Amino acid sequence: MLTRIDHIGIACHDLDATVEFYQATYGFEVFHTETNQEQGVREAMLKINETSDGGASYLQLLEPTREDSTVAKWLAKNGEGVHHIAFGTADVDADAADIRGKGVRVLYDEPRRGSMGSRITFLHPKDCHGVLTELVTSAPDESPEH
């Protein structure tokens, strides 16, 4: 069961400049940064609010680390902007199986590692009215490793 907006993923060309924009314009602070080699992105998580399911909602700013990454290709086609949205669930495996059973394409056979040790999968945007949609289960210990 999806119980929160976990994050909004925003693709950018220059992570440091984009973090600076969000900090200077809105006062949002960096909660966590990491590089995900598998996804080919360097990212910053800005925590915006906590949520009624015990989690939180973040902006996830994404800069590609290599030209063949999915985000690099997306940026080349679309320019900077909202790349995906993510819903939080206590059980990404169960929700992914349930949603696959409804005929929506789930992009990974098994959930993979996402931000802060979470487990994630993605749904095909063509099956979701144009929205690349991520499902996230946070790590049991959500404390960020800065």
Add this chain to the structure above:
Amino acid sequence: MLTRIDHIGIACHDLDATVEFYQATYGFEVFHTETNQEQGVREAMLKINETSDGGASYLQLLEPTREDSTVAKWLAKNGEGVHHIAFGTADVDADAADIRGKGVRVLYDEPRRGSMGSRITFLHPKDCHGVLTELVTSAPDESPEH
């Protein structure tokens, strides 16, 4: 001060079909529907979670009601997908003035009426790393008029 992700605005061609997708796939329910003649949209708000500032986070599904509306033009260019993101604040006037003072273009001189009696304004996406960004102050009585 922006204290929550208020909503993610998603443009679609067929509101009823898109609502049906979100309901059938994820179990999200319609919290409120309305038509905003000024914006030229028919919309459905799906409440996803409550937030630590006393508000909530929604998906806002938007179908254009006329071909010259901003959302209709956006859909013709981009197809279905995430149209904008919105941050909630207790004082949209103060935040819009503050952000304008930082050199970001604010699209309205004064906030206008948004969903459920809220007061809203937008920031120019070219000043926000490609993200059309809305600021929202909820109506004092947020109860929806279905």
